[in-house]
Amino acid sequence: MQTIALIGNPNCGKTTLFNTLTGTTAYVGNWPGVTVEKKEGLVNGHRILDLPGIYSLSPYSPEEKLSRRYILDEQPDLIIDVIDATNLERSLYLTTQLAELGRPLLLALNMEDLLEKEGIRIDARRLSQMTGCPVVQISASKGTGINALLEEIERSLEQKKLPMQPLFSNFIERYITTIIEDDYLHQIPKGRQMRWAAIKLLEADELFLSSMPAPPQAFQTYIEQARKELVEHYDDDVQAIIIDQRYKVAEHIAKDCQVRTKKAKQFNFDNLATSKFGAIPLFIAIMAAVFYLSIGLVGGYTTGWLESFFAFASVHIQTLADAMQVHPLLSGILVDGIIAGVGAVLTFVPQLFVLFLLLSILEDCGYMARIAFIMDRLMRSMGLSGKSIIPLVIGTGCSVPAIMSSRTIEHQKQRELTVIVTPFIPCGAKMPVFALMLTYFFPGKWFIAPLIYLLGILAVIITGLLARALDKHKETNAFILELPRYQIPAAKNVWLQTKDRTLGFIQKAGTIILLSSVIIYLLSSYSFTLQAVDAESSMLAILGRLISPLLAPLGFGFWQASVALLTGIAAKESIVSTLSVTIGTASLGSFFTPDTALSYMTFILLSSPCIAAISAMFKELGSKRKLLFAVLWQTGFAYVAALIIRSATLLLL
Amino acid sequence: MYTAIISNIIVALIILLLIGSAIRTLHRQSKEESCASCGTKKNSACKGCKFADSCH
Numbered sequence: 001m002q003t004i005a006l007i008g009n010p011n012c013g014k015t016t017l018f019n020t021l022t023g024t025t026a027y028v029g030n031w032p033g034v035t036v037e038k039k040e041g042l043v044n045g046h047r048i049l050d051l052p053g054i055y056s057l058s059p060y061s062p063e064e065k066l067s068r069r070y071i072l073d074e075q076p077d078l079i080i081d082v083i084d085a086t087n088l089e090r091s092l093y094l095t096t097q098l099a100e101l102g103r104p105l106l107l108a109l110n111m112e113d114l115l116e117k118e119g120i121r122i123d124a125r126r127l128s129q130m131t132g133c134p135v136v137q138i139s140a141s142k143g144t145g146i147n148a149l150l151e152e153i154e155r156s157l158e159q160k161k162l163p164m165q166p167l168f169s170n171f172i173e174r175y176i177t178t179i180i181e182d183d184y185l186h187q188i189p190k191g192r193q194m195r196w197a198a199i200k201l202l203e204a205d206e207l208f209l210s211s212m213p214a215p216p217q218a219f220q221t222y223i224e225q226a227r228k229e230l231v232e233h234y235d236d237d238v239q240a241i242i243i244d245q246r247y248k249v250a251e252h253i254a255k256d257c258q259v260r261t262k263k264a265k266q267f268n269f270d271n272l273a274t275s276k277f278g279a280i281p282l283f284i285a286i287m288a289a290v291f292y293l294s295i296g297l298v299g300g301y302t303t304g305w306l307e308s309f310f311a312f313a314s315v316h317i318q319t320l321a322d323a324m325q326v327h328p329l330l331s332g333i334l335v336d337g338i339i340a341g342v343g344a345v346l347t348f349v350p351q352l353f354v355l356f357l358l359l360s361i362l363e364d365c366g367y368m369a370r371i372a373f374i375m376d377r378l379m380r381s382m383g384l385s386g387k388s389i390i391p392l393v394i395g396t397g398c399s400v401p402a403i404m405s406s407r408t409i410e411h412q413k414q415r416e417l418t419v420i421v422t423p424f425i426p427c428g429a430k431m432p433v434f435a436l437m438l439t440y441f442f443p444g445k446w447f448i449a450p451l452i453y454l455l456g457i458l459a460v461i462i463t464g465l466l467a468r469a470l471d472k473h474k475e476t477n478a479f480i481l482e483l484p485r486y487q488i489p490a491a492k493n494v495w496l497q498t499k500d501r502t503l504g505f506i507q508k509a510g511t512i513i514l515l516s517s518v519i520i521y522l523l524s525s526y527s528f529t530l531q532a533v534d535a536e537s538s539m540l541a542i543l544g545r546l547i548s549p550l551l552a553p554l555g556f557g558f559w560q561a562s563v564a565l566l567t568g569i570a571a572k573e574s575i576v577s578t579l580s581v582t583i584g585t586a587s588l589g590s591f592f593t594p595d596t597a598l599s600y601m602t603f604i605l606l607s608s609p610c611i612a613a614i615s616a617m618f619k620e621l622g623s624k625r626k627l628l629f630a631v632l633w634q635t636g637f638a639y640v641a642a643l644i645i646r647s648a649t650l651l652l653l
Numbered sequence: 654m655y656t657a658i659i660s661n662i663i664v665a666l667i668i669l670l671l672i673g674s675a676i677r678t679l680h681r682q683s684k685e686e687s688c689a690s691c692g693t694k695k696n697s698a699c700k701g702c703k704f705a706d707s708c709h
Contacts, residue, residue, distance in 0.1 A: 321664065325657035330664045338671060511675040511682075518672060 002157050003047045003074065007067060007098065008082030009091055010053030013110045015039075016493070017082055017140035018050035021150075044150060046157070049076070055090075057097045058205075058239075065207075071101055075191050078104045078156050085109040085137070086118050088258050092250035095131065099163040102193040105133045106156045108149055113139040119261045127257040132164030141490045165195055168245040171233060175202060175226040184219050187212060202226060203239050269486065270370065279374040284450050286367070290358045291449035295435045299351035303439060306350070310343030328532075332525060333518055337581060341517025344580030345509045345573045348432040353502045355431060359396060360497040364489035368393050384464050388418040392460065395425035396453075397501055399613035402427075403620055417467050419620045420630045423609035424459040426452055428501055429508070429572035433604050436576055440588050441597040448598075452605060459606050459637060505573070512571040520567060520581045535582060554603060554642045555596030565603070571610050599646035606638035 006014045022041030039050040051067045058064055071079065081098055083091040098105055109122060128135040136152050138145030167173060179185065179198035188197045189211050200208035201223055215223070227238050234241045272278045314335050321331035362368055375389045388409065395402035402422045409415040426434070434452055442448050523540035527533045535541060544559025547566075551557045564578040583591055592600065608614060608631040618627045 321660070324660035326660050326664050330661060330668065333668055334664060338668070507678070511678050514671060514675045515679075518668075 001045065001047055002077040003049070004043070004078045004080060004153065004157075005071060005074075005076040006048065006050045006080050006082060007071070007094070008053060008110075009055055009084060009087070009094060012053065012082050012084040012087075012091065013140045014050055014053060014082045016490075017080075017108065017110065017138070018048065020140050020143060020146055021048060044154070046077075046153070054094065056094060056243075068207075071098075071103065072189075072191060076103060077160070078106060078153065080106045080108050080153070081133075082108050082110050082140075085111050085122055086114050086120060088120075088122065089247075089250050089254035092131075092253055093246055095133075096166040096246045096249050099131065099133075099165055100193055100196040100199070102162060102191070102196070104156050104160050105131075105163040106152060107131065107133045107135045109135060109137045110140050112137040112145065113142050121259045121261055123257045123259070127253065130164075130253045130256060132162070134161075141492075166246065166249040168242075168249070172202075172230065172241070172245060175230070179223070179226075182219055182222075184215050199242060202230070203242055273367065273370045274373055279370070283371060283374075284454070286362070287450035287453055288447055290355065290362070292446045294351045294355035294358060295431075295438060295449060296444075296446045298354045299348070299435055299439065302350035303347055303435075306343075306347040310339060310347065314339050314343070329525075333521055337517045337521030338514055340584075341520065341577035341581050342509050342514050344577050345432060345513050346506070348435055348576070349502065349506060351435060352428060352431055352505055353498065356397075356428065356501040357494065357498045360494045360501075361489045363393075363497070364487070364493050366486045378461070379464070381468075384414055384417055384421070384460075388414065388421075391418055391422045392425050392457075395422045395427060397428055398504070399423045399425075399427050399609050400616045403613060403616040406620060413467075416621055416626065417464065419617050420633060421460040421463050423613055423617075423634060424456045424463070424606055426456055426605055427572070427609070427613075428505060429610065430604060432573055432576045434601055436579075436588075437592070437597045437601050441592065441594045452601065455602065455641070456605060459641065463633070463637070508571055508573055513573055513577050516567045516570050516574045517577050517581055520563070520578050523563075524582055540582070551603075554639070555599045555646050556592065556603075558591055560591065561600060565607070568604065569608075569611055569614075571612075572604065575604060595646050595649040598649050599642040602645045603638045603642040606634060606641050608634045608638075 006018055008014050018039060018041060021043045041048050041050075049070070051070060054064045054067050056064065057068045057071075070076075079098055079101070081091075081095050083095070095105070095107065107127065109124060109127075115122065122137070124135045124137055134152050134156055136145055136149045138149050140146075168176070176195060176198045179201055180194045185194050185197055188194070197208070204227070214220075230238050230241055234244075236244070272282060317339065318331060318335045321335070371389075371393065375392075379388050388406070391402040391406045394405055399422055402425070403419050406415050406418040406422065409418055434449065438445070438448060520540065523543070524535045524538045525532060526539060527537055528539055528542070540563050541559045544563040544566075548557045548559050548562040551562055551565075556562075560579065560582040563582065564575045567574040567578045579588070588597075609617075614627070614631065617630055618624070621627050621630065
């Protein structure tokens with residue numbers, strides 16, 4: 001079995017191509033940085049790997065290190081360089097580096113469908129001649145050119161033809177040639193190319209130098225002299241000189257192979273979407289529309305229908321069970337436990353499906369990347385990395401992958417801070433609770449839903465500013481976020497994301513929610529002496545009353561709300577099922593008022609996340625002490641915020 | 654009499670089946686997503702460890 005590596009700039013369509021080639025459904029997003037780990041699949045019996053998107057092979061970011069180490073150590077039989085055809089010159093910069101690695105290289109010119117629209121024509125034959133690589137024009141999202149690519153993959157694997165090496169100016173080439181001729185270069189690790197090693201020596205690449213024995217004194221003196229002369233000649237440091245030389249090569253090839261037939265026209269929605277004053281109001285308006293359509297419009301119809309359906313099913317199953325003389329314990333577990341608990345959560349499936357669909361459309365059309373862009377400066381000003389925005393946006397779906405994606409942040413403190421603040425962003429699992437409360441206490445007031453997001457962002461900002469004030473070193477780092485072009489969302493990508501998130505939600509209802517509903521039913525039906533009692537004297541009520549006094553200042557100091565919060569640790573959707581099993585969603589008005597409902601929502605939004613996310617936090621923080629601090633901070637913050645929200649609501653209402 | 658016994662057995666079996674399949678699914682998911690699925694062979698690590706190149 002031969003191995004193929006897919007590599008290319010961020011957001012050039014590698015994962016889309018990977019999915020098309022392998023028939024898998026890996027997560028695709030229209031923004032850079034979606035792939036933070038390598039993914040494997042099979043194509044025509046060959047192993048294929050989707051590597052994280054990178055701009056260069058310099059060992060600075062974890063993605064670059066991972067990709068570089070993989071290619072150098074694993075020596076794939078073929079590298080497919082996925083090139084964004086509408087950004088040829090920038091993409092070729094990476095190609096100039098890949099060509100030096102001594103592996104067969106195949107260029108896949110992706111997004112060919114956009115070329116005509118952008119007024120660009122590429123001479124693929126000329127490009128192939130100039131790089132020494134086979135070139136195939138494809139559109140991964142439309143599925144065009146894939147057969148030609150598959151044929152070329154087979155041909156390249158058979159021929160194993162190496163690409164041409166990019167040549168720099170004569171002044172640099174003479175140093176490279178001299179270095180290559182030295183015996184010291186024969187000690188390079190297996191699989192490395194002489195020319196590549198010579199360039200790394202000139203650049204004083206730390207990762208490469210650490211893999212080599214100390215050079216002889218004379219050779220070391222020569223290298224140092226060469227670096228000195230290069231710096232004097234070009235008036236720049238050696239790394240910058242090499243980068244400049246590569247860009248010159250890329251520019252030369254792009255100029256020769258690319259013809260711009262007309263000036264590209266672009267709808268400049270970004271003037272508003274990323275403007276200083278218009279961006280945030282637009283974001284609020286868009287999110288309000290999303291919530292109105294999902295929770296307001298769709299939820300308004302379907303919640304009632306599904307509630308009636310589950311009530312109908314419960315009544316008839318209970319009647320049947322009574323007629324068949326089924327023991328009350330068994331019929332209770334089935335009807336008042338499983339059907340009531342799971343049914344209460346499943347009631348929200350249609351509106352969450354629409355919510356996930358709209359969020360996927362926003363992401364795939366490129367709007368979410370604009371949110372990342374406008375938040376970038378804010379993030380850095382408060383001690384977070386610019387890259388922190390990626391976990392925060394992924395967190396709107398689920399906190400677990402969001403916390404995992406914080407691994408791309410280089411600085412430890414920024415990474416840890418991102419892990420702590422990511423759960424403040426409302427995930428999909430918290431949506432049923434908000435939908436439930438909004439439906440019962442604030443019908444028609446859909447502006448409250450986007451305010452929940454703003455409250456989450458505010459919690460991130462406050463935590464970030466506090467951490468910034470306490471941090472003596474005040475680390476900052478640059479984050480290159482490329483704004484992807486707006487595009488009509490690809491139906492396949494949107495469908496896959498929506499389907500995955502919705503199925504995940506339904507699966508949770510059939511697993512954690514089902515189990516917790518059974519446990520909650522039993523605990524709320526029996527006393528500690530295992531006598532059947534009413535709910536007020538049950539084990540659950542006694543347990544709930546232990547913590548409910550703590551929550552009394554927040555307005556929900558009754559045991560049902562307390563135990564719902566406890567079951568929410570297993571999964572946030574459990575809060576809805578527990579409330580349904582213990583008090584019934586129709587009786588919410590007897591327990592909550594609008595101010596306590598807002599306070600309850602705030603507490604759920606900001607308090608520590610579910611056990612899966614806590615486990616992800618532990619893995620990323622790597623210490624029990626830090627995890628304890630994170631959970632205490634989140635819960636303490638939630639308590640204070642809920643108290644403030646309740647007091648403010650009481651003053652205003 | 655027999656109807657009641659059979660009904661109780663059927664309902665109990667349904668409940669056990671639902672609980673059993675929920676536990677089995679959760680167990681499978683936790684193995685797939687955690688270091689419990691990490692093996693000693695190359696490329697047998699869980700998602701997180703594959704990225705970090707180290708097992709928790």
